[in-house]
Amino acid sequence: MSTQSHIDPPVDPSADPASAQEQRMSRRSVLRGAAVGAGAIGLATVAGITPALASPRPASRTAAGKAGTPAAASAASADPIVVYLRDAASGELEVFAGNTQVRLHDPAMAARLTRAVR
Amino acid sequence: MSSHREAPEISKDPVADSTDVYAFVSPDRPGTVTLIANYIPLQGPAGGPNFYEFGDDVLYEIHVDNDGDGQPDITYQFRFRTQLRDRDTFLYNTGPILSLDSPNWNSRQFYSLTRIRHGHTQTLAQDLACPPCNIGPLSTPDYAQLAHEAVHHLPGGITVFAGQRAEGFYVDLGSIFDLANLRPFQTLHNQFGMHVFSHNAPGVNATAAVNVHSIAIQVPISALVEQNPVLGVWTSASRQRVQVFDAALGTNLWSGPFHQVSRLGNPLFNEVLVPLGRKDEWNMQPPSDDKQFASYVAHPELAGLLPVLYPGVFPNLAKLVAAGTARADLEAILLTGIPSGIVPGFQNFTGPVLADMLRLNTTIAPSKKPNQLGLIGGDPAGFPNGRRVFDDVVTIELRAIAGVTFPLVNKSFKPDAAAGVVTDGLTAASVPSGYLSQFPYLGVPYSGYNTP
Numbered sequence: 001m002s003t004q005s006h007i008d009p010p011v012d013p014s015a016d017p018a019s020a021q022e023q024r025m026s027r028r029s030v031l032r033g034a035a036v037g038a039g040a041i042g043l044a045t046v047a048g049i050t051p052a053l054a055s056p057r058p059a060s061r062t063a064a065g066k067a068g069t070p071a072a073a074s075a076a077s078a079d080p081i082v083v084y085l086r087d088a089a090s091g092e093l094e095v096f097a098g099n100t101q102v103r104l105h106d107p108a109m110a111a112r113l114t115r116a117v118r
Numbered sequence: 119m120s121s122h123r124e125a126p127e128i129s130k131d132p133v134a135d136s137t138d139v140y141a142f143v144s145p146d147r148p149g150t151v152t153l154i155a156n157y158i159p160l161q162g163p164a165g166g167p168n169f170y171e172f173g174d175d176v177l178y179e180i181h182v183d184n185d186g187d188g189q190p191d192i193t194y195q196f197r198f199r200t201q202l203r204d205r206d207t208f209l210y211n212t213g214p215i216l217s218l219d220s221p222n223w224n225s226r227q228f229y230s231l232t233r234i235r236h237g238h239t240q241t242l243a244q245d246l247a248c249p250p251c252n253i254g255p256l257s258t259p260d261y262a263q264l265a266h267e268a269v270h271h272l273p274g275g276i277t278v279f280a281g282q283r284a285e286g287f288y289v290d291l292g293s294i295f296d297l298a299n300l301r302p303f304q305t306l307h308n309q310f311g312m313h314v315f316s317h318n319a320p321g322v323n324a325t326a327a328v329n330v331h332s333i334a335i336q337v338p339i340s341a342l343v344e345q346n347p348v349l350g351v352w353t354s355a356s357r358q359r360v361q362v363f364d365a366a367l368g369t370n371l372w373s374g375p376f377h378q379v380s381r382l383g384n385p386l387f388n389e390v391l392v393p394l395g396r397k398d399e400w401n402m403q404p405p406s407d408d409k410q411f412a413s414y415v416a417h418p419e420l421a422g423l424l425p426v427l428y429p430g431v432f433p434n435l436a437k438l439v440a441a442g443t444a445r446a447d448l449e450a451i452l453l454t455g456i457p458s459g460i461v462p463g464f465q466n467f468t469g470p471v472l473a474d475m476l477r478l479n480t481t482i483a484p485s486k487k488p489n490q491l492g493l494i495g496g497d498p499a500g501f502p503n504g505r506r507v508f509d510d511v512v513t514i515e516l517r518a519i520a521g522v523t524f525p526l527v528n529k530s531f532k533p534d535a536a537a538g539v540v541t542d543g544l545t546a547a548s549v550p551s552g553y554l555s556q557f558p559y560l561g562v563p564y565s566g567y568n569t570p
Contacts, residue, residue: 065234065237065239066237067234067354068177068179068354068376069376070197070232070376080362081373082371082373082374084360094374096358096360098373099374099376100375101374101375
């Protein structure tokens with residue numbers, strides 16, 4: 001688990017005020033569409049996801065191996081990425097994709113996200 | 119209810135709400151064990167056009183513990199997939215459904231079955247068909263045959279079924295939730311001084327005309343028992359941690375690891391024993407952590423209420439409660455199993471770990487003359503030795519909490535006369551559908567036409 005994330009140039013909501021307005025949420029809300037990781041997956045990619053991907057079918061003999069974890073691939077490249085800014089003050093973020101979750105500590109990213117929705 | 123809508127959060131998520139778990143040595147195939155987990159409570163049979171179905175986004179599991187640690191040694195996972203044939207009709211079916219591949223059936227469900235055994239995951243089957251819901255004589259004219267087609271036989275002697283069934287659990291909800299005013303004894307109730315009832319009345323089965331969705335699997339005993347012949351059984355449902363409603367797609371997106379939102383072992387455990395403020399928390403825990411809830415078993419709230427609600431009827435129970443005596447009998451029944459030496463010729467002990475699981479001693483053969491009161495009725499093949507579909511778990515647990523089982527651990531205690539007769543007034547005969555004598559044992563679901 002990283003204590004400091006490596007972030008591609010973030011999506012700057014200020015470049016598209018209308019978009020930022022549409023996505024206005026409270027600080028502790030789930031924030032969608034933040035670009036995290038090398039893929040820089042944004043809203044356009046999310047819009048292409050089909051409902052079937054929200055309920056992946058299990059594959060045979062995958063590595064899950066424990067109760068509570070489905071036998072399915074972890075995160076496909078087309079999966080949406082969801083970022084939850086758990087604590088803006090400390091920069092604690094949770095990033096979700098597919099069946100996976102990572103926790104990041106990135107005050108700078110947290111500050112950008114906070115500015116984007118305020 | 120057994121576990122229908124038993125906690126605040128899960129009551130708002132019926133697709134993931136477990137209602138009952140059954141585990142018993144199959145009476146018609148005594149070399150096998152049948153495990154059933156029910157979900158989606160209180161289905162009105164006429165509830166179309168979007169009839170009830172499993173959640174494609176829910177991870178359903180049945181767990182088996184065989185070493186007494188309250189953690190699964192074997193888990194069966196069920197994942198569902200809904201397929202819509204025609205998006206341009208509002209109809210569930212456009213003609214009679216005469217087979218599982220009927221072109222008239224629009225909204226169909228399929229599922230995969232995966233087994234996890236000691237960390238090894240194996241998909242046992244994919245694309246198994248569910249039956250439709252029971253709609254009526256024009257849509258599902260031979261429902262029993264349709265359901266029979268949905269019983270799938272897999273390699274390894276495994277039989278599996280997932281689909282709608284008649285509710286087999288019977289309970290007088292109306293009376294129990296009206297301040298435990300059991301109709302057969304309501305004249306003995308304090309009635310809060312209002313003198314509403316002057317006559318006793320027979321029980322009313324509140325679940326007499328509703329359906330559930332069952333996940334049922336029959337497995338050779340030899341495939342489950344590795345050490346102890348006693349199996350610990352429970353079910354759980356899990357959802358991914360994040361849900362986002364994508365307005366552009368008009369659908370929910372789910373993301374992240376799965377997180378348990380519902381579980382069930384012994385009937386009525388979370389419902390009756392765990393207080394409201396901790397029910398949601400309980401649903402998220404594994405049985406292995408149930409020590410934190412043990413005080414609610416040792417000192418059940420209902421045991422203190424009975425003598426108050428029924429003045430003078432439970433004097434010995436009142437003394438027991440007033441003395442603050444821990445209910446070691448209930449701890450054994452619900453949290454550890456009953457050790458040998460307590461009930462002659464019987465044990466379903468799994469060890470010292472306190473864990474809410476159904477405990478089934480697989481060496482006890484099915485009863486030729488079952489007693490729906492199970493062990494307290496002299497039938498060791500029934501609850502709390504596992505649970506059969508027809509067991510009267512409401513009466514059994516009422517009587518146990520009222521003190522009828524306390525002499526098992528303290529022979530000097532004399533149960534009140536009422537403790538041996540208290541009941542909500544129902545029996546297995548109160549279930550109109552009846553039960554099947556073969557897998558999946560729960561009755562044919564009530565049809566929407568005949569049960570509007």
